[in-house]
Amino acid sequence: MKRVLLFVGVSLIMGNLLFAQDDPAQSGVYIGIISFAANAEDITEGAPVYLDEEGKDKLFEILDNSYQKASTQGTALYYGVHKALANLSQNQSKFPSDVDSVNLIAFTDGLDNNSTSVALEPIETEDFGEKFASDYLAYDKEQIASREVAGKPITAYAIGVMGADVSDSDAFTAALQDLASDEANYFELADFAQANDQFANIANGLAMLTKKVTFTIKTPSYPVGTKVRITFDVPEGGNTAEDAEGSQNYLEGEVAVKSRKYILANIAYGGDVSCSMVPADASVNGVLDGTEVGYTFVDLKGFDPDIDDATAVKQWSMNSGADSWQVNSEYAFDGSTETITNYKSVVVYLVLDSSTSLSDDDITNVREAAKEFIQTVYDKTQEAPIDASSAASEDSEDSEEGL
Numbered sequence: 514m515k516r517v518l519l520f521v522g523v524s525l526i527m528g529n530l531l532f533a534q535d536d537p538a539q540s541g542v543y544i545g546i547i548s549f550a551a552n553a554e555d556i557t558e559g560a561p562v563y564l565d566e567e568g569k570d571k572l573f574e575i576l577d578n579s580y581q582k583a584s585t586q587g588t589a590l591y592y593g594v595h596k597a598l599a600n601l602s603q604n605q606s607k608f609p610s611d612v613d614s615v616n617l618i619a620f621t622d623g624l625d626n627n628s629t630s631v632a633l634e635p636i637e638t639e640d641f642g643e644k645f646a647s648d649y650l651a652y653d654k655e656q657i658a659s660r661e662v663a664g665k666p667i668t669a670y671a672i673g674v675m676g677a678d679v680s681d682s683d684a685f686t687a688a689l690q691d692l693a694s695d696e697a698n699y700f701e702l703a704d705f706a707q708a709n710d711q712f713a714n715i716a717n718g719l720a721m722l723t724k725k726v727t728f729t730i731k732t733p734s735y736p737v738g739t740k741v742r743i744t745f746d747v748p749e750g751g752n753t754a755e756d757a758e759g760s761q762n763y764l765e766g767e768v769a770v771k772s773r774k775y776i777l778a779n780i781a782y783g784g785d786v787s788c789s790m791v792p793a794d795a796s797v798n799g800v801l802d803g804t805e806v807g808y809t810f811v812d813l814k815g816f817d818p819d820i821d822d823a824t825a826v827k828q829w830s831m832n833s834g835a836d837s838w839q840v841n842s843e844y845a846f847d848g849s850t851e852t853i854t855n856y857k858s859v860v861v862y863l864v865l866d867s868s869t870s871l872s873d874d875d876i877t878n879v880r881e882a883a884k885e886f887i888q889t890v891y892d893k894t895q896e897a898p899i900d901a902s903s904a905a906s907e908d909s910e911d912s913e914e915g916l
Contacts, residue, residue, distance in 0.1 A: 541564065542891075544557075549865070550589070556579040561862065587868065590625040619865070623870050639652065670693060724817070724819075729808065739832055749825070754838045760783065766808070774799065780797065789814075
């Protein structure tokens with residue numbers, strides 16, 4: 514029978530700077546882990562762990578030593594998901610103010626058969642000891658859809674490998690779909706070996722990083738009425754008017770002077786290029802430096818200096834009354850851009866099945882998949898850390914720039 518591995522994920526926002534575990538005001542990534550079988554236990558001691566190098570090592574140690582195959586029969590999946598929701602809510606006052614998303618990731622290989630046990634302690638005063646399993650599933654589904662943590666909705670992922678002891682495959686699939694916050698967040702795997710890739714895919718999909726590109730056009734003191742175009746897709750060596758006209762990704766404007774100050778007016782964009790701070794048809798104030806003028810576009814979209822070809826960035830001009838573009842062979846792209854990379858604070862709860870229906874190899878595969886998730890997220894936090902207070906200051910300055 515086909516096996517289905519379930520993961521339900523909850524992610525919270527990642528901020529501009531990773532926060533230390535003893536300083537809950539700092540931004541960064543938190544990861545909590547719940548292991549469930551007949552009962553459910555938060556093996557991260559009731560609160561997510563801050564993901565720096567020390568935190569990563571701690572989470573790996575927890576998975577190695579505390580995530581083990583259960584000795585008592587039973588699968589309390591719904592109870593485990595509820596405990597993750599409760600612990601997120603209980604700890605939200607400790608999260609940084611820049612939380613951006615909340616994700617919940619859970620795993621099971623079978624149907625819930627123990628969440629309504631009278632032996633389980635009620636969570637958040639909710640007692641399902643005299644109710645049906647379907648009641649608990651309906652409660653979890655409603656809470657995933659409506660509950661907010663740190664002011665953010667919950668994104669839940671459900672991934673499964675169906676165990677050999679599951680006789681009602683439709684009920685199993687339906688339960689997992691109910692535990693996913695969106696149809697696109699439900700994944701059905703053929704075997705446990707696929708878990709690593711799926712965990713890594715979810716980790717890579719977390720919105721942890723934002724990049725702001727500030728682009729400054731530096732031009733000569735062109736006469737009033739001169740059109741200026743910056744192209745981002747003309748190959749090195751392209752310098753004809755046809756090259757400029759054939760550009761798909763560009764920005765342009767027309768030089769004007771007001772109160773002896775330069776302005777780039779009638780801004781227009783082509784292709785993927787845009788700027789929320791300078792919409793089409795708006796104007797940008799110029800800054801005169803000697804005889805050179807700089808026009809700055811904050812948060813430019815459609816060009817990433819860390820990825821795109823800088824040699825394809827060219828400047829063109831068209832004098833008033835002319836009808837063809839002239840390349841500015843003296844234009845130097847160097848120093849034209851500034852890139853600010855900010856992290857969003859993120860909290861993730863992993864809800865992992867450890868029931869006796871799993872083999873030792875299955876447990877190992879789930880453990881390694883969880884480690885792969887943690888490692889992938891950690892690697893993303895190392896890409897371009899930036900001081901949060903500095904980023905906030907720069908954002909404030911950006912918002913005050915005149916257009």
